[in-house]
Amino acid sequence: MREKTNAHDTLPDSTVDLVLDPAARQALLDWYGREHRRLPWRAEPGGLAPAPYAVLVSELMLQQTRVDTVIEPYRRWMARWPTLHDLARADLQDVLAQWTGLGYYRRARHLHAAAVAALERHGELPNDPDLLRRLPGLGPYTVGAVRSIAFGEPEALVDGNVVRVLARWHAWTDAEPPTLSRTWKIARRLVSRPPASLDPSSWNQALMELGATVCTPRRPACLRCPVREPCRARQLGLAEAIPPTRVRAAVQEVQAVHALVWRAGPHGRQVLLGRRPATGRWAGLWEPPGAEGPDARATVAAWLAQNNLRESGQIDAFVHVLTHRRYQVSGVVVAAQATAPDPVALGYVEARWLPLAEVASPTSGMSRLAVRLCEGWSPQDLAR
Numbered sequence: 001m002r003e004k005t006n007a008h009d010t011l012p013d014s015t016v017d018l019v020l021d022p023a024a025r026q027a028l029l030d031w032y033g034r035e036h037r038r039l040p041w042r043a044e045p046g047g048l049a050p051a052p053y054a055v056l057v058s059e060l061m062l063q064q065t066r067v068d069t070v071i072e073p074y075r076r077w078m079a080r081w082p083t084l085h086d087l088a089r090a091d092l093q094d095v096l097a098q099w100t101g102l103g104y105y106r107r108a109r110h111l112h113a114a115a116v117a118a119l120e121r122h123g124e125l126p127n128d129p130d131l132l133r134r135l136p137g138l139g140p141y142t143v144g145a146v147r148s149i150a151f152g153e154p155e156a157l158v159d160g161n162v163v164r165v166l167a168r169w170h171a172w173t174d175a176e177p178p179t180l181s182r183t184w185k186i187a188r189r190l191v192s193r194p195p196a197s198l199d200p201s202s203w204n205q206a207l208m209e210l211g212a213t214v215c216t217p218r219r220p221a222c223l224r225c226p227v228r229e230p231c232r233a234r235q236l237g238l239a240e241a242i243p244p245t246r247v248r249a250a251v252q253e254v255q256a257v258h259a260l261v262w263r264a265g266p267h268g269r270q271v272l273l274g275r276r277p278a279t280g281r282w283a284g285l286w287e288p289p290g291a292e293g294p295d296a297r298a299t300v301a302a303w304l305a306q307n308n309l310r311e312s313g314q315i316d317a318f319v320h321v322l323t324h325r326r327y328q329v330s331g332v333v334v335a336a337q338a339t340a341p342d343p344v345a346l347g348y349v350e351a352r353w354l355p356l357a358e359v360a361s362p363t364s365g366m367s368r369l370a371v372r373l374c375e376g377w378s379p380q381d382l383a384r
């Protein structure tokens with residue numbers, strides 16, 4: 001997409017020093033040293049830098065995902081694949097299964113592909129920005145994170161937190177927010193000047209930490225902010241008005257119906273799962289066979305009839321919300337006959353039986369929606 005130019009792109013280079021002088025920048029670094037959250041992927045300021053691979057894993061997991069959600073999956077991941085070499089040798093299906101609970105599975109594919117490519121091309125994750133950028137799934141943000149946090153290079157990064165913090169420092173109040181290129185320019189100048197340039201890792205993490213814990217989207221805590229004095233938005237009483245609220249894209253309503261086909265297994269009940277194709281939403285993940293759209297119920301009913309199967313119950317319908325979609329999910333319970341029905345007719349690429357007790361396992365390879373479906377299956381349903 002082509003960047004638009006607006007008035008902010010003509011701001012003079014001196015903007016950085018006007019807004020945040022070296023003393024204020026040092027105050028932010030000092031605050032980060034005292035107040036930062038202790039997280040498993042984070043090194044202490046001034047301590048040994050984390051391995052580039054650990055930074056890559058944590059940064060990809062953290063994209064569009066809350067810190068609290070990432071902590072346990074990150075620990076499990078690093079216990080299973082502690083090095084780039086381990087991940088590059090892993091089976092992609094195992095990698096996707098290990099990503100359960102984090103959503104946006106494309107990131108898991110990119111992480112695996114990046115590990116394979118880095119190992120083949122360089123034998124490790126390189127420091128060179130051009131080489132990093134050529135790895136699958138690594139955009140400017142991730143390159144900035146790896147170079148600054150792992151290699152200590154004065155490389156900028158810009159995420160949603162940094163955009164908000166910089167917009168407030170400068171009191172960018174236009175209805176049209178400053179272009180991303182402008183924000184990157186300011187971030188690059190900041191990280192290349194002392195004291196940030198002396199500890200780029202702490203500087204970049206301080207900016208993001210400020211946005212995540214103090215300069216939050218709603219109700220920024222200006223009273224306990226280490227840079228409240230020079231902040232223009234605070235001076236003008238505009239902190240909460242910046243950046244301007246964007247009109248959200250309309251959320252699409254989707255009907256989804258799934259069949260919970262079960263059979264008795266050696267260690268309890270098992271549920272039939274189909275694996276989704278390698279592209280599209282929830283690519284490569286497992287779920288009870290089903291269909292989406294206004295004809296979903298008829299499609300599933302026809303598939304059951306073709307396989308001489310009859311519903312024995314229903315699970316309570318529920319709503320499952322993604323960023324731009326709102327699923328109305330319902331399920332029918334079906335006891336399997338001697339021959340297992342083949343879900344390929346419904347668009348799945350393969351099938352397997354999974355013990356019901358393992359559905360919620362973090363390595364089941366199922367989407368959150370599919371886990372919820374199975375968890376909504378009550379013992380009374382099973383008894384029918």
Ligand code: SF4
Pocket residue numbers: 165168169214215216220221222223225226227228229231232233234239
């Ligand atoms: S003073 Fe308020 S608006 Fe300014 S950076 Fe700090 S928290 Fe954000």
